[in-house]
Amino acid sequence: MGQLTSDVFEPALLELVGDFLPSNQVTPVICCGMVGARQGWIEAPYLSVPCKPPGIGNAIGPEVKDPRLDVHILPGVSQNLPADVMRGEETQIGGFLQNNPGFDGAVCLPGTHTKWVQVSAGEIVSFRTFMTGELFSLLSERSVLRHSLVDEGWDEAAFNDACNDAMTSPQHLSARLFALRAGSLLHGLTPSKARARLSGSLIGLELAGSRPYWLGREVAIIGAVGLAGLYDRALTGVGVSATIADAEAMTLAGLSSAFVKMKEQNK
């Protein structure tokens, strides 16, 4: 998306789905996420918390040239204070609530910008975004630490230890990071351990900061298998037993739900 200007979203979409579009009818296309951002296809203004996950009634339709297309972009959700935004996660939460209509608790959506969301009575009540995934990418790929964690290996005990350390003393984060480099230089800290420690340090910091969300609450994780598993293990370490839902499945459930609503309205 970062490379597309507003006028090339339609050609980009047609390149992906054009071959599947029947020529003699109009096909609804329902979208969510950054496609509705200011730098996206067309801006779909945020709904503000507290609110239900946006539905088809909140969608914005960009003008299209191809008569086979009928495009609807679901908006994201914003929060005034502390200032925060999401685009895409609200639709995954909508999908999750389809399957778990009475859910009352915290939804964690790990990723580049991990969201912790308080959900109650079918509404998104409040949320907070943590830059955990982006910090991990920057530090593992672009910082001096990249020399110390070159492989894809993993050490579960190192992850757990780092997670605990970060929750206990979050103020040591930036010193703990450099200790990975020093440990590699002085004590032969292995790349697998260093990688797991980096991940544990950042996820532990996030769990320390998101404590009001998960403490004593029902928790669901919506994420890709590997990352959701990491968060699950970190949460297990603090006595939280989370439900896991697949991110892609929840996105599709949220979009499908909007589609079904649209068909019902058009009847």
Added chain:
Amino acid sequence: MGQLTSDVFEPALLELVGDFLPSNQVTPVICCGMVGARQGWIEAPYLSVPCKPPGIGNAIGPEVKDPRLDVHILPGVSQNLPADVMRGEETQIGGFLQNNPGFDGAVCLPGTHTKWVQVSAGEIVSFRTFMTGELFSLLSERSVLRHSLVDEGWDEAAFNDACNDAMTSPQHLSARLFALRAGSLLHGLTPSKARARLSGSLIGLELAGSRPYWLGREVAIIGAVGLAGLYDRALTGVGVSATIADAEAMTLAGLSSAFVKMKEQNK
């Protein structure tokens, strides 16, 4: 240095100083810092804390081809637990101690990898490295935040507030970072304020983590003017009145001191 292999350090040095070398005598060249790292000219093994700042007696001499050169590389200092290393800062501390021989307290050397060093009885007792400067660079230049702090502006009140916030609740770091992006999207947070808040958030986190170093101690900052001033103002906010020494002057004082010792020994 990252682009030099071991065998091209001598040509690189000659390119810089060759024109100043008298042809009829041997000129001593005293170096410190990453030139003595494993990936440098020749590895100068670390001295281990507690130790005096390394002097000429600890220097390693690489073989050179040019008969006008007599090169000495001062080693860095390491710490076993927590694992930590420095190269260059120990020489600046040596220079500082030349001017302040009785100094007993904490020396802060802000930079890409900021060091907090406990100095007592002329020795480096212990130290801790914080990745504050590198985090600032990565986040301001390569993360999603770069869109929110495009200029070089500055807002002192925003810096102070962010510093206080980070010291009070270091566990919110990664959420506080994303709030800069959200604040810019939702509330028109200016690039100057966002930039100062980012800096304050990271320096505040460091001050929270380095508290055992500065609390109730005499504190000296060895740094470039702008950065040293930032740290000074952050420390003033927690009631610490620091002495400031210029980084380049301290490096030269440390190297000069090693040179003087060498001349005395050769007499």
